[in-house]
Structures are given as C-alpha cells and as structure tokens.
Amino acid sequence: MFDNYLVRADSLKNQTRNGEVVGFSIAVRNANYRGVYLSLHNGYYIEVDGVEYPVCQQTFEINGAPPRDFGETRLAVHEHWDYDDEAILHISSPGGxxxxxxxLRFQQSVLASYGYMPTDEEWVKNPPKPGTGAGSDKTPHIVTYLLELNERGEH
Structure with missing residues (x-):
C-alpha cells in the first residue's frame, strides 16, 4: 500500500569516511501507518543492479542516534519509529x-506490531530473512525503484 513512498527518490548517496567511499545510503520511511517499535524491525532486502546486500552490511539511523546494526535495534524495545519519520539506511560496500x-529492489522487514500470528514467538527469537515476504508486515512484495546517485554530499 505504501510501497511507492518507502524510499525518497533523491536520497541515494555514496558515504565517505576519512576521504574513502565506504558504502552508500538511502532515506527510508516506515510502511506501517501506526509506526513500530525498533525492536520489531529486522532490516531490508536490498539489491542494487543485481547485487544483494544482506542485513549484516546494513546499519540504520533514526531518532538522532548514530547508525546501529539490526542486532542493536532488536534491543530498542521502548524506541518508536513513527510513520512520518525518515530514517537513513546505510549499506557497507567499499567503493560505493x-x-x-x-x-534498487527493496523490501522492508518489520514484524506486525499487533495481533497474534502463530509465527510471532519464533520470529522474535529468529527474525525472518528480509526478501522472503515473511515478517514484512505492510510490504509483502519486493518493490523496484530507479534511483540516481546523488553526489551533492552525505546525509
């Protein structure tokens, strides 16, 4: 439903550290109109030009905190990501x-924040892999975007 609004079109940028390009980033929004607690966010299926970037290469920046991996966000049980708040998804990829x-092929993996599903307990212990459709709440399909790399600077 909200698939067209999950990635800001002008947000694709290379990320540099100490003058070296260490990866890229995009600005993302939450698909769930109620927002979610960060502990329910499992990461993203990200594929750019046929190359998949697994969750272990992703960090997530929201609410003024520095980028965190999704193991850290799983512990953020009291921190909320509101629907209208933009976050930055960083992808580690030397050379950018x-x-x-x-x-960009993209799917957000956020566990449903209400109701009971038979998979809930298992998914809290072992989050599903993004891109499978499991645990994707409001984004059940992989969405394709065409994005132009923005070289005007970092986020």
Whole structure:
C-alpha cells in the first residue's frame, strides 16, 4: 500500500569516511501507518543492479542516534519509529556505487506490531530473512525503484 513512498527518490548517496567511499545510503520511511517499535524491525532486502546486500552490511539511523546494526535495534524495545519519520539506511560496500541511475529492489522487514500470528514467538527469537515476504508486515512484495546517485554530499 505504501510501497511507492518507502524510499525518497533523491536520497541515494555514496558515504565517505576519512576521504574513502565506504558504502552508500538511502532515506527510508516506515510502511506501517501506526509506526513500530525498533525492536520489531529486522532490516531490508536490498539489491542494487543485481547485487544483494544482506542485513549484516546494513546499519540504520533514526531518532538522532548514530547508525546501529539490526542486532542493536532488536534491543530498542521502548524506541518508536513513527510513520512520518525518515530514517537513513546505510549499506557497507567499499567503493560505493558509480554515478548514474541504479535499479534498487527493496523490501522492508518489520514484524506486525499487533495481533497474534502463530509465527510471532519464533520470529522474535529468529527474525525472518528480509526478501522472503515473511515478517514484512505492510510490504509483502519486493518493490523496484530507479534511483540516481546523488553526489551533492552525505546525509
């Protein structure tokens, strides 16, 4: 339902540290209109130009806190991500992306924050892999975006 609004179109940027390109980032929004607690957020299925970037290469920046991996956000049981708040998803990839237009395939994995599903207890212990559709709450399908690399600076 909210798939068209999950990634800000002008947000794809390479990330530099000490003058070296260490990866790239995109601005993302939450698909759940109620928002979610960060502990329910499992990461993303991210594929750019046919290359998949697993959750272990992702960090997540929200609520003024520095980027955290999804093991850290699983512990943020009292921290909320409101629907209208933009977050920055950082992807570690030495060299980053080349200038130009890139095809991004994307799926957010956030466990449902209400109701009972038979999988709830298992998914809290062992979060499903993003991209499988399991645990994707309001984003059951992988969505494709065409994004142009923005070289005007970092987020």
């Amino acid at each position: 992306l080349t200038p130009g237009v890139h095809t």
